[in-house]
Amino acid sequence: xxxxxxxxxxxxxxxxxxxxxxxxxxxxxxxxxxxxxxxxxxxxxxxxxxxxxxxxxxxxxxxxxxxxxxxxxxxxxxxxxxxxxxxxxxxxxxxxxxxxxxxxxxxxxxxxxxxxxxxxxxxxxxxxxxxxxxxxxxxxxxxxxxxxxxxxxxxxxxxxxxxxxxxxxxxxxxxxxxxxxxxxxxxxxxxxxxxxxxxxxxxxxxxxxxxxxxxxxxxxxxxxxxxxxxxxxxxxxxxxxxxxxxxxxxxxxxxxxxxxxxxxxxxxxxxxxxxxxxxxxxxxxxxxxxxxxxxxxxxxxxxxxxxxxxxxxxxxxxxxxxxxxxxxxxxxxxxxxxxxxxxxxxxxxxxxxxxxxxxxxxxxxxxxxxxxxxxxxxxxxxxxxxxxxxxxxxxxxxxxxxxxxxxxxxxxxxxxxxxxxxxxxxxxxxxxxxxxxxxxxxxxxxxxxxxxxxxxxxx
Amino acid sequence: xxxxxxxxxxxxxxxxxxxxxxxxxxxxxxxxxxxxxxxxxxxxxxxxxxxxxxxxxxxxxxxxxxxxxxxxxxxxxxxxxxxxxxxxxxxxxxxxxxxxxxxxxxxxxxxxxxxxxxxxxxxxxxxxxxxxxxxxxxxxxxxxxxxxxxxxxxxxxxxxxxxxxxxxxxxxxxxxxxxxxxxxxxxxxxxxxxxxxxxxxxxxxxxxxxxxxxxxxxxxxxxxxxxxxxxxxxxxxxxxxxxxxxxxxxxxxxxxxxxxxxxxxxxxxxxxxxxxxxxxxxxxxxxxxxxxxxxxxxxxxxxxxxxxxxxxxxxxxxxxxxxxxxxxxxxxxxxxxxxxxxxxxxxxxxxxxxxxxxxxxxxxxxxxxxxxxxxxxxxxxxxxxxxxxxxxxxxxxxxxxxxxxxxxxxxxxxxxxxxxxxxxxxxxxxxxxxxxxxxxxxxxxxxxxxxxxxxxxxxxxxxxxxxxx
Numbered sequence: 001x002x003x004x005x006x007x008x009x010x011x012x013x014x015x016x017x018x019x020x021x022x023x024x025x026x027x028x029x030x031x032x033x034x035x036x037x038x039x040x041x042x043x044x045x046x047x048x049x050x051x052x053x054x055x056x057x058x059x060x061x062x063x064x065x066x067x068x069x070x071x072x073x074x075x076x077x078x079x080x081x082x083x084x085x086x087x088x089x090x091x092x093x094x095x096x097x098x099x100x101x102x103x104x105x106x107x108x109x110x111x112x113x114x115x116x117x118x119x120x121x122x123x124x125x126x127x128x129x130x131x132x133x134x135x136x137x138x139x140x141x142x143x144x145x146x147x148x149x150x151x152x153x154x155x156x157x158x159x160x161x162x163x164x165x166x167x168x169x170x171x172x173x174x175x176x177x178x179x180x181x182x183x184x185x186x187x188x189x190x191x192x193x194x195x196x197x198x199x200x201x202x203x204x205x206x207x208x209x210x211x212x213x214x215x216x217x218x219x220x221x222x223x224x225x226x227x228x229x230x231x232x233x234x235x236x237x238x239x240x241x242x243x244x245x246x247x248x249x250x251x252x253x254x255x256x257x258x259x260x261x262x263x264x265x266x267x268x269x270x271x272x273x274x275x276x277x278x279x280x281x282x283x284x285x286x287x288x289x290x291x292x293x294x295x296x297x298x299x300x301x302x303x304x305x306x307x308x309x310x311x312x313x314x315x316x317x318x319x320x321x322x323x324x325x326x327x328x329x330x331x332x333x334x335x336x337x338x339x340x341x342x343x344x345x346x347x348x349x350x351x352x353x354x355x356x357x358x359x360x361x362x363x364x365x366x367x368x369x370x371x372x373x374x375x376x377x378x379x380x381x382x383x384x385x386x387x388x389x390x391x392x393x394x395x396x397x398x399x400x401x402x403x404x405x406x407x408x409x410x411x412x413x414x415x416x417x418x419x420x421x422x423x424x425x426x427x428x429x430x431x432x433x434x435x436x437x438x439x440x441x442x443x444x445x446x447x448x449x450x451x452x453x454x455x456x457x458x459x
Numbered sequence: 460x461x462x463x464x465x466x467x468x469x470x471x472x473x474x475x476x477x478x479x480x481x482x483x484x485x486x487x488x489x490x491x492x493x494x495x496x497x498x499x500x501x502x503x504x505x506x507x508x509x510x511x512x513x514x515x516x517x518x519x520x521x522x523x524x525x526x527x528x529x530x531x532x533x534x535x536x537x538x539x540x541x542x543x544x545x546x547x548x549x550x551x552x553x554x555x556x557x558x559x560x561x562x563x564x565x566x567x568x569x570x571x572x573x574x575x576x577x578x579x580x581x582x583x584x585x586x587x588x589x590x591x592x593x594x595x596x597x598x599x600x601x602x603x604x605x606x607x608x609x610x611x612x613x614x615x616x617x618x619x620x621x622x623x624x625x626x627x628x629x630x631x632x633x634x635x636x637x638x639x640x641x642x643x644x645x646x647x648x649x650x651x652x653x654x655x656x657x658x659x660x661x662x663x664x665x666x667x668x669x670x671x672x673x674x675x676x677x678x679x680x681x682x683x684x685x686x687x688x689x690x691x692x693x694x695x696x697x698x699x700x701x702x703x704x705x706x707x708x709x710x711x712x713x714x715x716x717x718x719x720x721x722x723x724x725x726x727x728x729x730x731x732x733x734x735x736x737x738x739x740x741x742x743x744x745x746x747x748x749x750x751x752x753x754x755x756x757x758x759x760x761x762x763x764x765x766x767x768x769x770x771x772x773x774x775x776x777x778x779x780x781x782x783x784x785x786x787x788x789x790x791x792x793x794x795x796x797x798x799x800x801x802x803x804x805x806x807x808x809x810x811x812x813x814x815x816x817x818x819x820x821x822x823x824x825x826x827x828x829x830x831x832x833x834x835x836x837x838x839x840x841x842x843x844x845x846x847x848x849x850x851x852x853x854x855x856x857x858x859x860x861x862x863x864x865x866x867x868x869x870x871x872x873x874x875x876x877x878x879x880x881x882x883x884x885x886x887x888x889x890x891x892x893x894x895x896x897x898x899x900x901x902x903x904x905x906x907x908x909x910x911x912x913x914x915x916x917x918x919x920x921x922x923x924x925x926x927x928x
């Protein structure tokens with residue numbers, strides 16, 4: 001009976017994500033002037049789909065096949081998770097009333113997928129993940145209050161970059177090695193990844209500098225400092241983060257200057273640097289070799305990526321069904337390779353759906369940046385959303401062997417406390433920009449004579 | 460501000476492009492490369508076993524069931540091998556690990572066709588869940604003939620259809636009873652004559668004089684006047700540090716290529732390869748697919764080319780007559796004979812013909828695939844004529860059959876055991892080849908030559924094919 005349910009659930013999950021994305025399209029169509037359905041309905045349907053998916057998955061996960069009874073621990077966790085989702089929907093609606101609802105539903109969908117697949121892989125990790133999600137959510141809800149207290153945080157640009165370097169240098173000196181990268185810091189038994197926190201500050205720093213007109217001086221200072229951060233990360237063997245920081249810098253510089261030549265030049269220089277890194281660092285060469293031909297070295301170097309490809313291809317479009325696959329054959333499946341586990345058990349179609357959700361988030365994030373009339377916030381929003389989406393791209397690309405593997409987390413989905421916390425804070429920031437701009441632009445419309453604060457916000 | 464908006468839009472499209480690349484690549488993985496990737500032997504998912512499903516059967520071309528699962532009183536399934544030893548190296552076993560078709564098609568036999576329907580029926584009527592059955596290309600009539608002819612001689616017989624690469628019979632001795640593998644495991648795994656090893660696909664033997672087919676090809680391609688060139692055989696020929704003897708030191712007199720192959724003159728081929736050189740010979744060995752993975756369904760060994768471009772002359776002349784470090788599987792020799800029979804085109808060998816679903820319908824037929832092209836049509840025809848001559852008036856006369864032209868080549872492979880291996884590879888009928896065979900008999904002094912066995916296998920197999928046509 002359970003087998004039959006699992007079999008049917010494969011179609012159900014595909015339906016959930018497909019219908020979820022369709023409702024996103026309905027919402028966007030309305031915004032663009034078309035009409036496929038009520039946008040308010042669309043959002044509430046999306047919310048219900050998330051809850052339904054959660055319930056379906058936990059019904060399957062909490063059934064113990066050997067004893068034939070429901071495991072009360074899993075049932076309880078499923079219920080707690082459900083309450084968390086409902087509370088998140090409720091509070092986000094209240095605290096970010098003018099925020100984009102699609103960003104919230106998209107993020108929650110990804111977080112729910114994360115809870116389900118982690119419960120499937122290793123329940124203890126799911127508990128921890130939920131705890132971090134709660135902390136992240138609370139932090140996110142406090143964000144608007146925090147920014148109200150410190151209204152002009154852009155003046156702290158130097159503080160941001162100094163903390164960035166401080167954190168990274170600490171990791172370099174006191175860091176702990178995990179999965180081949182020395183990018184963990186341990187304080188009183190609590191380990192976290194400073195490079196995740198640095199992401200947040202780095203975007204702030206760049207946006208603060210680029211809010212003014214970018215002259216040679218700014219260009220050179222930010223360029224050198226960013227290169228320093230990237231170099232520090234490469235030395236910590238954290239190639240994924242290095243790549244993300246580099247791209248964030250290039251994107252924000254390009255947006256601030258609108259200079260294609262500079263962008264191309266940066267890309268060429270990066271190719272040169274990558275070639276150099278390939279020649280100097282053996283760990284770079286190992287990664288590239290494992291990408292070029294993992295089949296030649298299945299027993300060691302190519303093991304991870306080959307198993308990931310097995311997981312993705314063996315069961316086809318609909319997957320094996322929840323609990324029916326063998327995702328544990330992939331090392332580090334709970335963090336870097338979580339996408340392979342999702343493809344294996346939910347099906348590759350569902351995996352494609354996850355990618356589409358990231359596209360949706362990207363579109364909404366960019367929409368916010370485009371609608372925002374203040375240069376500073378606009379740059380901030382683009383920086384945040386491109387960083388998250390680019391991160392999703394390089395880890396999914398690595399897992400499916402499109403590009404060499406760089407160990408970073410899949411935002412909102414991979415297991416990792418710091419990653420979840422920072423990704424949520426970044427989403428909060430994006431939504432806050434949305435809310436802030438909407439309120440202030442509205443204010444300007446009602447009182448056009450109001451003096452504009454800080455002419456530097458305008459080009 | 461407008462510049463900035465334009466830049467933001469461009470960055471947006473760039474990232475969307477990245478995501479579309481991901482989607483495209485995943486699509487390619489699942490829709491186009493799925494079979495190639497997921498059937499890799501390292502994929503642990505293929506060893507998945509679900510005890511609530513009745514494993515599919517293994518069936519031969521005529522519908523004879525070779526392996527089936529029977530429901531026991533305690534609700535578990537027991538695997539029964541109805542032809543026991545006769546098909547042991549084909550079915551393999553599924554108890555202490557898996558081999559043979561049991562291993563290669565495990566996933567298929569565990570897959571439920573119309574899963575939804577079967578599961579609903581199982582709940583409603585208590586009907587058992589039945590996996591897909593695998594139909595193999597083997598004809599048990601030919602397989603039985605080959606097995607009986609091989610008898611207690613250690614060795615292997617491979618029968619293949621040259622134009623497609625279908626395996627009609629695959630015999631190897633020593634064999635084992637798949638029904639009792641688990642009970643006799645300790646004995647079987649330590650047995651000195653390794654009965655669990657499928658000698659037909661995993662046994663590596665020096666090819667002996669059958670390798671002269673490859674050397675002949677090298678002669679035709681590298682010695683311009685080979686058609687008129689003759690050699691004076693005195694029964695032995697001296698090279699750097701090495702004297703090559705003809706069989707029993709027999710002097711063959713004046714020989715050309717055709718005559719040399721017919722009487723299997725070692726001196727002629729040794730002399731010719733010194734003129735060809737090791738790098739050119741090596742090139743031909745590679746082109747005839749000796750290093751090409753055959754991609755066969757069952758576990759197989761890769762042939763070994765024991766000839767470097769920098770080989771000494773003694774290594775070179777030994778290789779020329781199939782001695783030295785080069786080793787091949789009986790399976791490969793059958794593929795080589797098939798390729799010559801098939802105008803130079805080597806087909807990929809296969810043993811799984813199609814899948815038979817639990818509702819009786821069939822599907823997923825294997826489509827014959829070209830593996831490589833070993834020589835031109837012209838060269839293949841010349842080799843065929845010479846091989847006919849081998850059987851008509853040369854060393855292979857024991858394989859001749861009344862009313863059918865057989866083409867073949869014999870071989871005697873010296874080896875470390877001191878007892879020679881006997882080889883025969885060939886095909887028939889020569890003018891329109893229906894089957895190709897490779898037979899190897901270990902320790903032929905005691906068990907007799909491979910040639911008459913091959914002759915009988917060909918005769919009986921052709922008879923069977925004719926009856927069924």
